[in-house]
Amino acid sequence: MPTSTPAASSEARGSIRRVALLQSINLGQHRKLPMADLKAALEAAGHTSIATVLQTGNVLLDAPAEVANSELETRLRAEMAAAFDLDVPTLVRDADEWRAVVELDPFRALDPHPSRYVVVFCAEPPQERAVAALEGVDLEEDRWAVRGREIYVSCPNGQIQSPVLQRLGRPKSSDTSSGPATVRTWGTVLRVAAKLSGRNVSGLTPGDGRTS
Incomplete structure (x- = not known):
């Protein structure tokens, strides 16, 4: 039986797989943010299917299809401030946009x-x-x-x-x-x-x- 990718599975549930890029995380002594703590904070805030890549603030998560990337960026920035007292500008791309970044190399x-x-x-x-x-x-x-x-x-x-x-x-x-x-x-x-x-x-x- 064929298996579905995480992106396909999330789309089937009415959500879209997103990539959140947190700016300037773990680049200085005063902006340390362990990925385990980040994941726990995002789960506590209600986000689902969270995964991180490396230690530089690359987060994969599902978000409802009706939630725009810009809305999610604002929400994540506010959640980082509330959980860690850090101002973390965040950019979001969906899975298709990320694949396009690779394809347009x-x-x-x-x-x-x-x-x-x-x-x-x-x-x-x-x-x-x-x-x-x-x-x-x-x-x-x-x-x-x-x-x-x-x-x-x-x-x-x-x-x-x-x-x-x-x-x-x-x-x-x-x-x-x-x-x-x-x-x-x-x-x-x-x-x-x-x-x-x-x-x-x-x-x-x-x-x-x-x-x-």
Whole structure:
């Protein structure tokens, strides 16, 4: 008998599988948030079918189909503040949107190392902001492209040395022109995609998404 994926199962129940990206979690001493505590808080708030990927604030959960991603973003941010006294801007993509991020990969032919290839997830389409920020900049070996609300950045010399990421920065949550943004490595993107499809991710190396 064929088995259904988690996304298909949730859709059959009238809900949609979502990916919530919590901004700047576990990047500093004052923003520590164990994933077990996060999962417990979300369950206490009434969320269902919760799973986390890595320690960087990647949460899979089901939400009713009638609940918009923007509504869920607002709710999750309020719940993080109530449970942990942290202001955590959050972006949500549904399962289909996440699969599209993988399928639209503009640098597949370059085969960049997954830890030196990142996706900047934005609240709004960032094309104009990205073009303005990078005008006249020596990109060195970096490459970048915008697809929808995501900026794909290949940075062979690493994220810290990336002229593209240095110039783009990360929009502040108070910046109403672009809204919050958060960065994930391509390895993380692939691990989340695998989790969404129900595939085993235990063979993926946490830092880069490659098989070990």
